[in-house]
Amino acid sequence: MLHTSRRYTLEPSPERFVLQRSVGTTAELSPKQVLIRVAAASLNYRDWLVLHGVRDNRAGLVPLSDAAGTVVAVGSDVSRWQSGDRVSPSFFSAWHDGAFRPHHLASALGGGQTEGVLAEYIVADESAVVAVPEHLSLAEAATLPCAGVTAWHALFERGQLQAGETVLVQGTGGVAMLALQLATAHGAKVIVTSSSDDKLDRAKALGAWQTINYRRDENWDQAALALTDGQGVDHILELGGPQTYARSLNAVAHGGRIAQIGVLTGFDAAPHITPMQFKNASIHGICVGSVAHYARLNQFITQHQIKPRIDREFSFEDAPAAYQTLADAGHVGKLVIQLN
Template sequence: MSALEDDQVLIQVGAVSLNYRDLLILRNAGQDTVEGQIPLSDAAGTVIAIGSKVSRWQVGDRVAANFFSNWLGGKYQAQHYLQGALGGSQTAGVLAEHIVANQDAIVAIPAHLTLQQAATLPCAAVTAWHALFERGQLQAGETVLIQGTGGVALFALQLAVAQGAKVIITSSSDGKLARARTLGAWQTINYRQQADWDEVALALTDGAGVDHILELGGPDTYARSINALASGGHIHQIGVLTGFGPTPNLWPLQFKNAHINGILVGSVAHFNTLNAFLSQHQITPVIDQEFAYEQASAAFDYLASAQHFGKIVINVQS
């Protein structure tokens, strides 16, 4: 391994976690992907060496790398994704025993979390935080509808419940919906049994609609999200679980004075603010299953099966 630059730290990776993005990249690796590229964006570990001018970290600190290595704060710019998104086609990821990061591109792990729990935060938790709190300014008493029970969805549920919001969760699994209720979900909807879940959400809110919708489905769910939205509400556009395709008629949003917020993870500043909230409320991430480093391929297969409830983790250090 080459010597560290003055402002870099060397991190011994303890654990990493998977996101749906990782599956998309694995399945659709294009000609622009660097050969032998290291995958995954989410890792937590321990600082084991620091550059000569590093002042923010010491050996032994527990840290996590931000999804965007170059979005420290302020307004999002296109180059943050093109040049700094970890685990993409051009930027090396974190599925490794050691990674090197700039001292400004990492954050301290909340003291109450293990490395495995902290490894679930950089993409899914920061995305949920950015949507609901940074862009949506979520307030106690507001209603939130969340599609599914994957990583972003469950972080959004936990964060919103801690804020005092009323959360509606949709899923095709009664078992997953029951588990969501134990995490504080106010109402649940099985969309296989009630395909018109938007009308159900309207009925649950006495016709007013929901204040925030985490749009994780994509083209197949968008029209229903618009219908279920309250006046002045927010659709937080995040997922593409039903694939890519044309959006539905957006005209009704004008008559609701509503918002669509495109959400692409978040900055180091967002991550730090999230971690303060997690510490304040002692929120613990939901991990569905952990795999050994040698079982990385099996972890991807499990992600593809969509059986998980929460996050999937790979332990890099045994």
């Protein structure tokens, strides 16, 4: 049965896209697909980049990658799910487990070639969704597919984070605050950098071990070295990019790990990385994660009863305001759009 579905699409305007509200129709379910009624979606910095990109193949695409909702219909061969199940689609619909392969990239939801989730109803393969932890609301669960899985992949799957180790996250956005919550639950000591003392207070309330205001203290790498008795930080989530990288290289511990994740200061070429060899340190390139990563993240979140921090919720009609709030960068944690 086909469903009409309120949704947003990306429509071209000079030098960027604009969000356009419309009503579409869901596709007929194939035997292995499920129909999900979306309850909430969340925003990532990527979604602002997508809106301001000029790639032709995005015209008409439903944006956003992160959502949670309820299964309302299943295809004839679906065995894992039934109507009423609370689920969340994985960021890459084609990356289920194992190594990342080139063809997985195009399956990223809401970015280029694959429809996103800012719609009342979405269709997903049964193998590309995970169960929502019981203790989470659907809004909380909607914060996880990109930011949560990225933080999990960086710290636990690749980083092999150990209790007692130090972690540094840059800023107080979605990836940083979820990483703070996950690492703290595991017994790690997290340093948070931010442009704002007020935001740092909110990070402390989430468990930050130490904080550095990088506006007041531009030499935050020196501050991080001082906080770790000159040893350096075991795990740095590099979210800034070209303007923060040199300091991350300086602040990372011997034998430490930098997770290369973000582009908050742009896409310029990386800095001089030779110092990494004299520290026997590693750089891990991270691109969100697989369905298996997402399932293991949810196990950890359930075990530790972690509740992701939602800064603000918006109605479906106010989705453009949610995008602008993300760009204004006053949030701590995640911004959510409610679809009910």
